[in-house]
Amino acid sequence: MISPSSQADPNKTATWTVVVSRGQSRNPAKRSLEQSIADAASTLEGADVVVVPHLYDLPKGGESLQKLSEIEGNLIVVSWIFPRAAHWVLDRNGIRGQFVPVAIGDPEDEDQEEPSAEQSENDVDRVADLFPRPDRQIHCIDLKAEESLDRFSEEIQRLVLGEAPSADSGAADSGPAATPDETSLPIVGGRIVQVEETTARRWYPVIDFSRCTNCMECVDFCLFGVYGVDAAETILVEQPDNCRKGCPACSRVCPENAIIFPQHKAPAIAGAETGGSEGFKIDLSKLFGAPDGGDDAIATAARERDEQLLLAGRTAVGIDEQLQRRQQDLTAQPKDDLDRLIDSLDELDL
Ligand code: SF4
Ligand code: SF4
Numbered sequence: 001m002i003s004p005s006s007q008a009d010p011n012k013t014a015t016w017t018v019v020v021s022r023g024q025s026r027n028p029a030k031r032s033l034e035q036s037i038a039d040a041a042s043t044l045e046g047a048d049v050v051v052v053p054h055l056y057d058l059p060k061g062g063e064s065l066q067k068l069s070e071i072e073g074n075l076i077v078v079s080w081i082f083p084r085a086a087h088w089v090l091d092r093n094g095i096r097g098q099f100v101p102v103a104i105g106d107p108e109d110e111d112q113e114e115p116s117a118e119q120s121e122n123d124v125d126r127v128a129d130l131f132p133r134p135d136r137q138i139h140c141i142d143l144k145a146e147e148s149l150d151r152f153s154e155e156i157q158r159l160v161l162g163e164a165p166s167a168d169s170g171a172a173d174s175g176p177a178a179t180p181d182e183t184s185l186p187i188v189g190g191r192i193v194q195v196e197e198t199t200a201r202r203w204y205p206v207i208d209f210s211r212c213t214n215c216m217e218c219v220d221f222c223l224f225g226v227y228g229v230d231a232a233e234t235i236l237v238e239q240p241d242n243c244r245k246g247c248p249a250c251s252r253v254c255p256e257n258a259i260i261f262p263q264h265k266a267p268a269i270a271g272a273e274t275g276g277s278e279g280f281k282i283d284l285s286k287l288f289g290a291p292d293g294g295d296d297a298i299a300t301a302a303r304e305r306d307e308q309l310l311l312a313g314r315t316a317v318g319i320d321e322q323l324q325r326r327q328q329d330l331t332a333q334p335k336d337d338l339d340r341l342i343d344s345l346d347e348l349d350l
Helices: 028-042 063-069 083-092 149-163 217-221 249-253 297-311 321-332 337-348
Strands: 016-021 047-052 074-079 098-102 137-142 192-194 227-229 235-237
Touching: 016 028, 016 149, 028 047, 028 074, 028 149, 028 192, 047 063, 074 083, 074 149, 083 098, 083 137, 137 149, 217 227, 217 249, 217 321, 249 297, 297 321
Parallel strands: 016 047, 016 074, 047 192, 074 137, 098 137
Antiparallel strands: 227 235
16 A cells, blocks of 8 residues: 655656546545545656546646646546546547556456457458557556555556556657646645646547547437548547437447447446457447347437437437448348357257
């Protein structure tokens, strides 16, 4: 366990920055855990600490994102959303690097990485392959995974003191980070910079570009103008605040399960790992939390979109031609290992 202290040398050059993203609620236990992690990390030689409001809620052009974008070295991001969600929230805000999920509380799965495009059976280009991210590492830790300060502190200490797993062989040698400019923000305790920025709860899709194939299904599906394309004709969430609060419909339609709503109650939609190559193909109606005993994922998405259209005073469109094609695609997909396992169980006629 790392003992909280404020004795660290504020003039040293950091090689790691620990980003603690506060939760949306004012739950005292959560606040205490966040502060304890920040205090403990601030005592480590080679680590700076930045505390910001909830990552997902940070406004474009705000003080928190400005501060985070100035950091050049490796990051350890501690937040209340799933690691994959935290990584791609940062990425959409231009804070980019190699994703390294940290499996606190589950030693068996520790250091498991995101299933890559190579691991999947789909031999298609992903946006992140076409536009590679910088080599620096972004280790993401889920605060929901554990209640003990010790486990978080041990993991952060392990990373900062040099026993970190590499995202790739060159990533760990990417050089020391520039010391963040701390002149305009208060330093609390040792090396903690705490950004006190007022934020409001937001709701918008976040794209996992390690999965996204730029197929544009989401652009066609969303009738609220949320998606657009950049100068390189790559999909982006252009008008995030046009998204209808609570609506996760497009995440059910994306063929690659690349659309994340970090605050959704269904873990798969909120960015939980889906586990192996089958994660791209298992029954979406179950994986994505569709109601039992009825609709498939596409029908559910159409219903959810219609609900939002009606709430906005517009006309429902139901299952249009695009969605009919998606339904046919889902039923026509080639069989994978999971399908074959189910077939062999069927043959046993148990
Ligand atoms: S539907 Fe999914 S894979 Fe296709 S462009 Fe949108 S996010 Fe990317
Ligand atoms: S959740 Fe609904 S409103 Fe939001 S981007 Fe997706 S389809 Fe559009």
